[in-house]
Amino acid sequence: MTRTVADLAGRWLTRDQKSLSELEKRVLQSAIDRKAVSRDASDSYPGAKQFGDRVADSVARVGGSWTFILAFIAFLIVWTVANVWLLRQDAFDPFPFIFLNLVLSMVAALQAPVIMMSQNRQATRDRIDAGHDYEVNLKAEIEIMALHEKLDELRHNQIMGIRAEISAIAAQLARIETRLAGKTPAA
Numbered sequence: 001m002t003r004t005v006a007d008l009a010g011r012w013l014t015r016d017q018k019s020l021s022e023l024e025k026r027v028l029q030s031a032i033d034r035k036a037v038s039r040d041a042s043d044s045y046p047g048a049k050q051f052g053d054r055v056a057d058s059v060a061r062v063g064g065s066w067t068f069i070l071a072f073i074a075f076l077i078v079w080t081v082a083n084v085w086l087l088r089q090d091a092f093d094p095f096p097f098i099f100l101n102l103v104l105s106m107v108a109a110l111q112a113p114v115i116m117m118s119q120n121r122q123a124t125r126d127r128i129d130a131g132h133d134y135e136v137n138l139k140a141e142i143e144i145m146a147l148h149e150k151l152d153e154l155r156h157n158q159i160m161g162i163r164a165e166i167s168a169i170a171a172q173l174a175r176i177e178t179r180l181a182g183k184t185p186a187a
Contacts, residue, residue, distance in 0.1 A: 003032050012145045023131070027138045031146065037139045039132070053121060060118035063111050076100075 005028045006017040013024065020028070030037045062068050079100055083091040093099040 005029055005032065008032065008142070012142050023135055024138065027135055027142065030139060031142050037135050053117075056114045056118040057121070059111065060115045063115055 005025055008028045008031060009015055009017045009020055013020070027037055083093050083097065084095065
């Protein structure tokens with residue numbers, strides 16, 4: 001049986017072929033060709049090859065970890081203790097810690113956009129992955145519908161076969177009955 005994308009679109013997606021997206025047409029064609037649609041989605045993402053991308057990902061990975069948070073808390077405690085108790089008179093950053101505020105502001109000013117660049121790239125990867133997941137799920141759904149159709153057809157064929165056998169048995173019983181009716185002695 002020759003199937004076309006238009007046939008499958010109407011049967012399984014209950015839509016006209018013209019209203020299908022390219023992705024849906026590709027999935028239906030893969031069902032016709034009996035080919036897989038799954039692939040490594042990371043191959044389709046073009047970014048993260050440049051040095052800046054790798055640095056941004058590393059900064060985001062380190063800056064968003066408990067290790068960084070705990071190390072930074074330790075750094076703040078050491079800074080404060082060094083300036084308040086150890087160096088008292090010769091403190092390089094006395095109590096309001098203006099220099100520490102400047103350092104913290106510069107770290108935040110640089111770290112935030114770098115982390116956002118990494119998150120934007122991750123969002124792009126996530127969109128590609130979601131599109132691929134949709135494609136695979138749609139293909140799985142279509143294959144399940146095809147299996148249901150095949151099972152329904154097999155069941156129908158079995159029922160028709162059983163029906164034919166019952167008709168043959170009924171005809172045979174009718175012939176036996178007529179033979180027996182002719183051989184029975186009159187009472």
